[in-house]
Amino acid sequence: DQQVKQNSPSLSVQEGRISILNCDYTNSMFDYFLWYKKYPAEGPTFLISISSIKDKNEDGRFTVFLNKSAKHLSLHIVPSQPGDSAVYFCAASAGETSGTYKYIFGTGTRLKVLA
Amino acid sequence: ETGVTQTPRHLVMGMTNKKSLKCEQHLGHNAMYWYKQSAKKPLELMFVYNFKEQTENNSVPSRFSPECPNSSHLFLHLHTLQPEDSALYLCASSQGNSGGKETQYFGPGTRLLVL
Numbered sequence: 001d002q003q004v005k006q007n008s009p010s011l012s013v014q015e016g017r018i019s020i021l022n023c024d025y026t027n028s029m030f031d032y033f034l035w036y037k038k039y040p041a042e043g044p045t046f047l048i049s050i051s052s053i054k055d056k057n058e059d060g061r062f063t064v065f066l067n068k069s070a071k072h073l074s075l076h077i078v079p080s081q082p083g084d085s086a087v088y089f090c091a092a093s094a095g096e097t098s099g100t101y102k103y104i105f106g107t108g109t110r111l112k113v114l115a
Numbered sequence: 116e117t118g119v120t121q122t123p124r125h126l127v128m129g130m131t132n133k134k135s136l137k138c139e140q141h142l143g144h145n146a147m148y149w150y151k152q153s154a155k156k157p158l159e160l161m162f163v164y165n166f167k168e169q170t171e172n173n174s175v176p177s178r179f180s181p182e183c184p185n186s187s188h189l190f191l192h193l194h195t196l197q198p199e200d201s202a203l204y205l206c207a208s209s210q211g212n213s214g215g216k217e218t219q220y221f222g223p224g225t226r227l228l229v230l
Binding site for chain 1: 119121146148155156157158159160163165170171173205207209213216217218219220221222223224
């Protein structure tokens with residue numbers, strides 16, 4: 001059973017608009033969450049993270065929101081740019097409490113930003 | 116050379132072959148990881164090494180054999196693989212002293228095809 005789910009395999013957004021990528025998780029022990037971006041023929045690159053003690057973290061155009069009661073996190077990209085077109089993975093870890101190095105990844109959402 | 120490098124980038128092998136994947140990190144990290152990404156599936160953690168010691172083996176078949184001679188190098192030895200082992204194999208590294216709240220940095224991956 002998948003503990004981290006990205007239910008939208010793809011998303012298209014007009015340049016300049018907001019992109020919202022969603023991620024749901026089932027394990028209440030998860031306490032650290034990350035978003036990675038992946039271009040074709042490259043490995044995933046780290047984008048932004050959030051600890052469960054926060055409900056929002058912002059870095060430039062990227063903001064991650066965490067709703068612990070709903071076990072849901074989202075990534076907002078504002079404004080979206082064509083260079084943001086990539087596959088976005090969310091990942092979760094129970095590491096802050098357990099010290100484990102294990103990330104659980106979602107299946108990814110392919111974002112296409114249209115010029 | 117910077118970041119995390121992987122060689123070869125592409126590999127085609129028969130089921131009776133023996134081959135090795137190599138990963139090298141130039142980030143001064145102490146933890147290294149092997150992941151497998153199959154089509155339409157999430158990244159699956161295979162192995163974790165922390166300070167050269169294996170700390171996680173995610174029920175990986177014995178036809179995959181990892182080796183970590185030092186904190187900068189990680190190998191994945193492959194023998195008698197099956198066609199379903201065809202996938203993208205990704206290496207990652209992290210600091211290795213903060214558990215699951217560390218950011219993992221990925222290499223570009225090795226695309227493996229088993230015939």
